[in-house]
């Protein structure tokens with residue numbers, strides 16, 4: 001019988017992930033920025049044979065398990081990253097840059113919301129859209 005101790009260090013490795021799901025998760029662990037699926041796909045392809053459809057399926061499964069999250073960029077493309085902590089952004093509609101907002105402006109809301117709804121909250125995002133300073137200048 002297999003002992004549990006072999007899994008001790010891997011809190012991030014949730015049970016029953018497929019090899020491909022684990023590969024996608026491992027790759028996201030190594031990223032500092034959120035990446036679109038296409039980019040994750042080309043990074044994975046450098047290491048192993050994997051299809052784009054498989055990458056999309058793995059991303060979807062990981063997302064439903066609360067291990068990763070996706071965020072829409074200004075161009076409508078989804079950017080994937082680990083669920084490490086909640087993130088908050090100011091996103092520029094012109095250049096597409098996102099500027100993190102710290103600290104969390106709505107943590108208290110989540111803390112109060114969780115016990116009052118029949119719903120397991122994994123994380124939240126908060127994003128404001130507009131123009132960054134250089135883009136405001138360039139438009140004037």
Ligand SMILES: [Zn+2]
Pocket residue numbers: 092093094095096097131132133134135
């Ligand atoms: Zn901008």
Ligand SMILES: [Zn+2]
Pocket residue numbers: 086087088104105106107124126
């Ligand atoms: Zn927050």
